Amino acid sequence: MFTGSINRDVKSILAEHSREWVGKTVYVGCSGNFNVERILGHVGISDIHSNDVSLYSCALGTYLSGGNLEVGVKDEQLAWLEPYLSGGIETIATIHMCLDYLLFLGHEEPYHKRMKLIYENQWKTLHAESCERILRVIDGFTVSSFMSGDVVDFLEAAPADAVVVTFPPPYELGYERLYKEIDSTFSWNSPSYTTFNAERFAHLTDLITDREHWMTMRDEEVEGLSEFLVGRTQTSVSAKPVYVYSGGGTVRVSRFYQKTADVPFGVCEGELDGEIRLVNLNLHQINQLRSRFLSPGIAPAKSGLQFAVLSGDKLIGAVMYAYGGTGQRVEYRGRFCDVYLTSDFAVGTTKYKKLSKLVLAVAVSKEARAMCEQEFKARLRRIGTTAFTEKASSMKYRGLMKPWKRAPGSVNYVGEFGRWTIQEGHEWWKANHSQLK
């Protein structure tokens, strides 16, 4: 759950810029988990004023400014939490633990019931350890004041010469959705605030930028602020870039570079020669093959297991599978598929028109399934994938998978995982699709 996450490169940019603000008063809107404040403190800024509206941030901010937020339990079934809300760090730890714990309440599924029970059984120990950890991390850090309330009100009251820093969450997510469970569990003197919309976000932007020193961060480019762009960071190949705007200071950019590694197989040229087989590859090796044989315009996707497809000792293609947490499009419980074929591609150097069909036939083989089942520790019967095409169907999947769902620009396919052995799949391809170019 969101408690004010800032990627490491943005932290670096903030730290570098904030050295220019030492000795000044800094107002931080949307404090979240107080990472911004702690970075400011780290570089030597001592007059910091904070603000937020969520229970967790308010409890933490009140504590860091020397106060104590009274918090009670609204839900009678959770009255056992009362002793853990005695104030200060105890209350902060309890609320933070509830960000996870509450996710398991109100569900009848065995998994949720099990997790709820385990949390309750371990609560006393976890809470004591959490208090210790939070105290250790805070390590005497304080803020000058904390305002529980609307960030616009907070910044309107900020002195004109104060530095303003705010890294607000995307307004379409909103605090109220993120902290709904927490608010229905606990009773406290919660502040009133106005929900963000585009107009209010623009007003907030005006409040921030209408001063000499300021900084804000967004996960999309902000129209009208391009002249103030001082940073753009990306920490993973699939992560959205983060844009940092400021009234001045050094410009920094960071990129994510895929790591690649050599693949110890020559590429098959001409005709196939030798047994068709799968050989496990690591992520760096598959990155290299993907860069070589897939259109470089296709964004890399995550996978949990990947193989080279060989004919004898020569490379003819590669396949990548994702399951559960490693998959981006796997829907659970058989509604779409048990395992997702993230990518399958053939080298273009052979004599065959439809080599990609052989790679796909191998991708759905019993051998592939056995290795995926061992890796993912689950029975895998249905394999799914997505063909990115403007057409109603993709010829590559015909005879191997069936369309499951169509959307503009893509078609989901599903098929039986383990429909044949590699040898049987190879025979099928030879009989039906081995035409030469």
Added chain:
Amino acid sequence: MVESQSQPTQVTAIGQRINYGPFTIETVDILRVDPIEKNARFMRNETFRQLVDNIKNDGALSQIPFCVKAGDRFITLSGNHRLKAALEAGETVLPIIYPTHRELTRAEQVAIQISHNAIAGDDDPIILLELFNELGTVSDKLYTGIDDKALAQLEAVDISQIDSVKLNFRILSFFFMPEEISELKDAFDDASKRVSSSETYLANMKDFDDLLTALAEAKSSANVANVATGLQVVLAVYRKHRDELTAHWWDKESGEMKEGKHNQWVPLSSIIDSDVVPADAAAVIKKAVTKMRDSGDLQSGSLWKAFEYWAADYLAGDSGE
């Protein structure tokens, strides 16, 4: 970096030519140019995206691919990614340079192909840094293809996240190995080196298959996706049917132990359907067992014989009635 132009660039007309020694520089329809089939050079997705952005930003390619003529078409010896990026950037015309003095041999083509990638200079890191730091906008820095992180210009900020302690889990690993005994030890040793976990169990491949089936059926029946919860469902079924384990050593029909040697001990739960007894009953049993041991009727380490004595006495009483 070239400023974006509002007017069309001047070299978009197809067929413009300049003779340059043994080479010709010509603007051609981009669809008449093919990438070379066998190419050692590859480009990561993120680098390619930047190349496309740069071409879009410039409105044209700023480096000319080197090609050879193949009939009416051209094949790129170097600049394959520039060609692909130009296509993706929406370019329709490509400036190329190609030899016109004579036809190159295969060896000459390969040599050119390799040399254009391999003959490249090195950067002096200090001058590179100085030049990079002259750039004052994000777009200029992105254009270069390198970043502040690669140049070690982002300072490390050691700020730990304020966080609570998460659930205390233990990892339980099952290793499923080939059935051959000779392979088993080597495989287990190897597997043990590859993972770090709290406990390790061995089973064979067939058991793995059976376990997956049991897990899949349990998860599906209980409508759960989590593997550990699925395993709990399997264990719940086991607990309900635990008394059936008696059949492994007890012949229900004859009322005797099954024929054949049974070297294993059996759990008490397979006799009394429970591995626990009420505390007050346990106190009576404990007293009796302690008294039997103190009087020498039982030896420490064989206290279980108390149950056998009592049962034998009981059965003898039965037969006496």
